[in-house]
Amino acid sequence: MSWGLQNRLNRIIRPDTKRTVMLAIDHGYFLGPTSGLEEPEKTIVPLLPHADALMLTRGILRQCIPPTSNTPIVLRVSGGSSILGKLDNEGITTSIQEAIRLNVSAVTLSIFVGAEHEKQTLMNLSQLVNEAEAYDTPVLAVTAVGKDMGRDARYLGLCCRIAAELGAHFVKTYYCEDFEQVVTGCPVPIVVAGGKKTPEKEALELAHNAIQQGAVGVDMGRNIFQSEAPHAMIQAVRKIVHKNASVNEAYDLFQTLKNQK
Ligand code: 5RP
Numbered sequence: 001m002s003w004g005l006q007n008r009l010n011r012i013i014r015p016d017t018k019r020t021v022m023l024a025i026d027h028g029y030f031l032g033p034t035s036g037l038e039e040p041e042k043t044i045v046p047l048l049p050h051a052d053a054l055m056l057t058r059g060i061l062r063q064c065i066p067p068t069s070n071t072p073i074v075l076r077v078s079g080g081s082s083i084l085g086k087l088d089n090e091g092i093t094t095s096i097q098e099a100i101r102l103n104v105s106a107v108t109l110s111i112f113v114g115a116e117h118e119k120q121t122l123m124n125l126s127q128l129v130n131e132a133e134a135y136d137t138p139v140l141a142v143t144a145v146g147k148d149m150g151r152d153a154r155y156l157g158l159c160c161r162i163a164a165e166l167g168a169h170f171v172k173t174y175y176c177e178d179f180e181q182v183v184t185g186c187p188v189p190i191v192v193a194g195g196k197k198t199p200e201k202e203a204l205e206l207a208h209n210a211i212q213q214g215a216v217g218v219d220m221g222r223n224i225f226q227s228e229a230p231h232a233m234i235q236a237v238r239k240i241v242h243k244n245a246s247v248n249e250a251y252d253l254f255q256t257l258k259n260q261k
Helices: 003-012 040-050 058-064 096-101 118-133 153-165 179-184 200-212 230-243 247-260
Strands: 020-024 053-056 073-076 106-113 139-145 170-173 190-193 217-220
Touching: 003 106, 020 040, 020 190, 020 230, 040 053, 040 058, 040 230, 058 073, 096 118, 106 118, 106 153, 118 139, 139 153, 153 170, 153 179, 190 200, 200 217, 200 230, 200 247, 217 230, 230 247
Parallel strands: 020 053, 020 217, 053 073, 073 106, 106 139, 139 170, 170 190, 190 217
Antiparallel strands: none
C-alpha cells in the first residue's frame, strides 16, 4: 500500500489501538432532516473531539463543520435516491477532485448486493476505487443487501467479500450472528454500523460483540446522536473500542457522564 494511502487510513484507524470510532451523520442524503440531525451543527460540533472520523456529505461538511476542525473526514460520494424512491438506484454525486479539495481522509459509497441496481452500485465502487487510488485516497464500501435478504452472515459476508475483491480499502457492515465468519471472509478491515436506535446498553453490547469478533471499530450514527446524552454515549463507545472495556464498565461511564451535565 502506498505511503499516502496508508497515512490517510492511519488518520481514521488509529495506529496505537488499530481501532476507530467513526461518527456517521450522512443519513440526510436519503432521509432528509432525520431525528437528531435537524440542525446537524448543534448536535455534532460538541462531539467532534470524541470522534476518530466523521462520515458525512459535502453539503453538511461545508455548511455545518467548522474548517478549524481536525477530525478526519470520510466523505459520502454516492446518492441520487431518497426514502420515497428506490434506495439502491445510486450514482456517484461528488468528484474525487472535490473530495481532495475538501481535504478528506477517505471517500465512501454504498453497494446494494441482491438489489435491482446491484451491478450499477458495484460498478460505482469499482470506478471510485480507480479514481481515488490515483490520489492515494482510501475507499470505504457501505454494504446493503436486497429487501428480501436477511442481514445475516451469509449475505453480509457475500457483500463484504465482493467489496474487498473490487478494491475497497475498508468496509462498513452490520453486526449479525456468527459475525466472525463475515470478518474471516473479508481481507480488509470492517467497521460496524450501529443500526436503528436501541437502549444505550444494547448499543454498547453490539459494539462490544463486534470488536470481540474482529471488527476494527464502529461507524455509529443514530445510537450516538439520538441518545439522550450523545457526548456520554460516544465516550462510552470509545471505552469499549479503544480500551477493551466491558459493557458494564462502558455503561457506568455513560451514566456518570450523562449525570454530570
Ligand atoms: C447508511 C449509512 C449510515 O451512515 C449508517 O448506516 C448509519 O449508521 P447507523 O446505522 O449507526 O445510524 O451508511 O447508508
